[in-house]
Amino acid sequence: MPDSVLSFQNVSKNFSGLRVIDEVTFDVERGSRTALIGPNGAGKTTVFNLISGVYPIDQGQVLLDGDDISTLPVRQRINRGISRSFQNIRLMPHLSAVENVMLGQHSHSRSIGSLLFPLGWLPRNRWAKQAEEALAQAGLGTYPGEVVANLPYGVQKRIEVVRAMISEPKVLMLDEPAAGLNEQETEDLRLLLEQVSERGVTLLVVEHDMQFVRRLCDQVVVLNFGKKIFEGLASEVQEDQAVKEAYLGTEDVGDAA
Amino acid sequence: MSGYWAGIMAILCFNIVVAYSVFLPAASGQLNLGAAGFVAIGAYSSGYISTDLGAPMLLAILLGALVTGFVAFVISFPILRTRGVYMVLATFAFAEVVQGVFINLEVFGAAAGYPVAAFADLNVIVPLTIGVVVFVFFLMTTRLGLSMRAVHDDEPVATLFGVHARFTQVTAFTLGGVVAGIGGAIWAHNFNYVEIQNFNILLSIFVLLYVLIGGTQTAFGPLIGAVFFTLMPEALRVSEEWRFVIFGILIILMMVVRPEGLVTRTMLDRIKGPFIRRKPAPVVDS
Numbered sequence: 001m002p003d004s005v006l007s008f009q010n011v012s013k014n015f016s017g018l019r020v021i022d023e024v025t026f027d028v029e030r031g032s033r034t035a036l037i038g039p040n041g042a043g044k045t046t047v048f049n050l051i052s053g054v055y056p057i058d059q060g061q062v063l064l065d066g067d068d069i070s071t072l073p074v075r076q077r078i079n080r081g082i083s084r085s086f087q088n089i090r091l092m093p094h095l096s097a098v099e100n101v102m103l104g105q106h107s108h109s110r111s112i113g114s115l116l117f118p119l120g121w122l123p124r125n126r127w128a129k130q131a132e133e134a135l136a137q138a139g140l141g142t143y144p145g146e147v148v149a150n151l152p153y154g155v156q157k158r159i160e161v162v163r164a165m166i167s168e169p170k171v172l173m174l175d176e177p178a179a180g181l182n183e184q185e186t187e188d189l190r191l192l193l194e195q196v197s198e199r200g201v202t203l204l205v206v207e208h209d210m211q212f213v214r215r216l217c218d219q220v221v222v223l224n225f226g227k228k229i230f231e232g233l234a235s236e237v238q239e240d241q242a243v244k245e246a247y248l249g250t251e252d253v254g255d256a257a
Numbered sequence: 258m259s260g261y262w263a264g265i266m267a268i269l270c271f272n273i274v275v276a277y278s279v280f281l282p283a284a285s286g287q288l289n290l291g292a293a294g295f296v297a298i299g300a301y302s303s304g305y306i307s308t309d310l311g312a313p314m315l316l317a318i319l320l321g322a323l324v325t326g327f328v329a330f331v332i333s334f335p336i337l338r339t340r341g342v343y344m345v346l347a348t349f350a351f352a353e354v355v356q357g358v359f360i361n362l363e364v365f366g367a368a369a370g371y372p373v374a375a376f377a378d379l380n381v382i383v384p385l386t387i388g389v390v391v392f393v394f395f396l397m398t399t400r401l402g403l404s405m406r407a408v409h410d411d412e413p414v415a416t417l418f419g420v421h422a423r424f425t426q427v428t429a430f431t432l433g434g435v436v437a438g439i440g441g442a443i444w445a446h447n448f449n450y451v452e453i454q455n456f457n458i459l460l461s462i463f464v465l466l467y468v469l470i471g472g473t474q475t476a477f478g479p480l481i482g483a484v485f486f487t488l489m490p491e492a493l494r495v496s497e498e499w500r501f502v503i504f505g506i507l508i509i510l511m512m513v514v515r516p517e518g519l520v521t522r523t524m525l526d527r528i529k530g531p532f533i534r535r536k537p538a539p540v541v542d543s
Contacts, residue, residue, distance in 0.1 A: 095403070120399075
């Protein structure tokens with residue numbers, strides 16, 4: 001039986017009477033690289049918001065390592081090992097790149113002593129050093145002190161991934177991490193995520209770039225109109241009739257992408 | 258130093274301290290239009306402790322600050338339930354209530370005011386002000402300061418990364434109250450007379466302007482804002498009849514040219530840039 005780190009069990013969500021997630025169940029295997037795909041409006045980002053606690057669930061359970069985290073306060077979920085990035089960049093615009101990444105370390109430094117630790121007055125302290133190294137590892141070593149609002153979109157996108165990574169999550173959820181990146185940046189990101197995955201971090205990725213998904217992910221969950229229509233190996237998803245119809249609305253297709 | 262400049266210096270110190278009392282909550286996304294209320298509590302309580310209770314002045318200033326901080330802590334819970342313009346109105350209403358209370362309290366001289374015996378000269382005021390400035394600069398470099406700025410920029414995302422937004426905002430509001438209490442204590446012991454009429458809405462508006470015009474992105478903002486607002490009207494005395502017209506035009510121009518405040522992070526980076534070139538961190542194999 002597969003070892004599931006995250007389990008989405010029979011979850012439903014309604015917005016103003018409209019059912020956007022309809023009794024969806026899927027498991028994310030520990031250490032896997034799982035893609036959550038589907039046409040626009042399928043409910044992918046809503047699933048992320050339900051797992052991270054942005055939205056409360058109406059029905060069902062979200063289990064992390066077998067524990068129900070559905071009712072856990074939002075800020076405590078990162079302590080349990082859930083970290084995420086966003087479809088639209090949600091960096092802190094007035095903070096520097098390294099400060100944004102240090103925000104990702106917050107769950108590891110919550111004592112009163114560490115809250116009053118002068119990060120800025122002790123250059124290259126443990127936290128700053130770790131954050132700068134994480135940025136350098138992502139190819140962003142020249143940007144640590146830059147205010148992120150002044151940085152290019154692709155750089156901001158990668159800083160967001162680094163911020164999510166540095167909390168050392170069990171499950172790293174990335175919402176369209178490759179959106180807006182050029183070919184080289186996308187490849188660099190894929191290599192970075194492979195490194196993260198090799199450390200044992202489970203990846204759950206929402207992405208429209210199917211080439212990126214094929215090269216990175218081994219498992220795929222497909223949603224359409226809030227329902228799960230496929231769960232299985234990435235190599236099998238393109239042959240699934242329901243997936244083809246969801247994307248193209250016809251049986252006569254060659255590539256779901 | 259002449260009496261005129263000593264007076265200007267004392268006002269400057271008071272303005273800087275009170276500006277930081279508004280900056281601390283503003284740095285975590287809360288606009289406080291009730292600074293005058295907190296300053297009044299600090300002024301009356303420290304004055305009462307030093308004059309009626311006979312405590313040494315420095316102890317009275319400290320206790321006055323703590324009393325104000327406690328009031329800010331208690332009041333922060335209902336106030337932080339509001340957002341945006343409603344928070345501005347709530348803090349304004351709080352200051353009005355404080356004014357209404359003190360004007361009726363005979364123990365503090367009611368409308369006639371309250372005389373304070375001990376005198377704080379610049380030897381007391383300047384170190385206190387420097388202490389407040391250093392404290393705020395230090396605070397903004399800590400993880401708590403980082404949390405405050407994160408909550409200011411995007412509270413939901415800060416929460417997702419484990420920041421306790423309510424704790425951060427209550428702490429910032431309370432610390433702002435403590436600093437406002439120090440400001441009030443400086444006022445009480447420098448002017449030796451506390452009248453509630455001095456702590457009206459105009460004071461709250463001006464102090465908020467120091468912070469917004471100076472900039473809320475860095476701890477330099479309130480300092481620059483307070484210095485500008487205190488010294489510029491004095492510098493414009495050469496044109497006595499036009500000085501407030503010129504001053505008003507300058508404020509409008511600044512808001513047009515620098516809507517995010519005089520001092521921004523980007524500006525500081527540009528200034529630091531040529532002097533500080535940091536080597537990129539080495540890539541560490543995972």
